[in-house]
Amino acid sequence: MRLKDKRILITGASSGIGAAAARLCATEGARLILTARRADRLQALAAEIAAAGGRALTLAGAVEDEAHQAYLADLALREFGGLDGAFNNAGMTGPAGPVTGLALADWQRVLEVNLTAGFLAAKHQIPLLLAAGGGSLLFTSSFVGHGIGLPGMAAYAAAKSGLIGLVQVLAAEHGAQGLRVNALLPGGTRTEMAGDDPGFHAWVAGIHALKRMAEPEEIARVALFLLSDEASFVTGAAIAADGGNTIFKG
Template sequence: MLNGRTVLITGASSGIGAAAARLFAEEGAAVVLMARRADALAEVAAPLVEAGARVAVAPGDVTRPADVERAVALAVDTFGSLDAAFNNAGWGTGGTVLHELDEGVYDRVMDLNVRGVWNCLRHQIPAMLKAGTGGAIVNTSSTAGIVATGAVAPYVAAKHAVLGLTKAAAMEYGESGIRVNALVVGSTRTELMDELLQDVPELEASFTARAIQKRMAHPREVAQAAAWLCSDRSSFLTGASMPVDGGWSAI
């Protein structure tokens, strides 16, 4: 489905991003993996390289424009193009009420989830425009991007903003053949989620209660949706917010 494509994946060191790295490589893409933890990126990349996949690693922080610019340049210089991107890096924290939330938490949540996507779009889109062959971009939002879920207020605001950026970019670059969509992701059993549930196991019931399927997503299930949006199989879909939430948003 992604044979011959070059895809940049952010937040690729664990969870959904790491699952996407594995799946995209399996489907024939050259993958450029970006995350802050160089050691964790190397652990994700090593078995892919051993299996014969085309992989480049770009340690960096999406809140730093120069790091994103370097990752995009690595994709073009190493594999000849940037055909797609999965802007998956993000961060959230526990449910402190708005008036008690530390300003530093607000800044970090907004930086990683909004500025990070903004930085990625600002550097990925010019590379695609220069190539003149279009492209596909997928941004990771959340059920918190459509309603207040009980997550901290800045996270809810940030994930709403990701959907706004997605729609605006889709409108502005559609005639250039660049499609921009978003995933509305529900509770997902990532490494971070497992760590949280080990400390507070009673939270699992609340994380699964709203999903029709009464379970969390596996990271690969979310990655499969991203792969479809990055492929030509979704060629008439842009500006969309695709739920990957086990039916949570249908209720």
């Protein structure tokens, strides 16, 4: 029970890494608030968690919508009396292609969902976390844009690497108040984002030292560690769970 009595908000909980993290955090004793846009997926997951003896509330919405971020914080306050941790994990890659062909609207959309949403989350979550004495604020970044220049992914790389800068400043701003802030950098992971093309999966596997992709649960276990008190001296860090793809040059 590594999250016993902790109140945790998870974004991007309708699939992939976020859903795996929700299941794991519930097993470890956390009370959860789950969000993403697909309400049916969230409700099914909350029902599954409840059937296993856990507690999860859901609120569907878009992470780049400030009003939704404010509602989420209000819900945590109203239903749980506050927040001890947040896993800001929602993200999207956007259209792939060279910068010379990238529409401004696509660039802005990718930054909005992956980076601006992180700012909005922090803005609304931090007051609750501080009121609870600190806690853990976690963002899902990526190996893309952090040691790896993957062609065709400029907006995604800029957004995900921007999150690391955000994390470093937030960790410095609030460390004295007991708040830990970190970025989690997954490697290629078998989720909806990675699609289901075996040829693409084989290529992705090949750029990792471990020669395979991660399962969402493998990334969720690292998120659990960073959300828990076991990571009590980890802050301002970009923690890779990337199967060695940033060091592999084979």
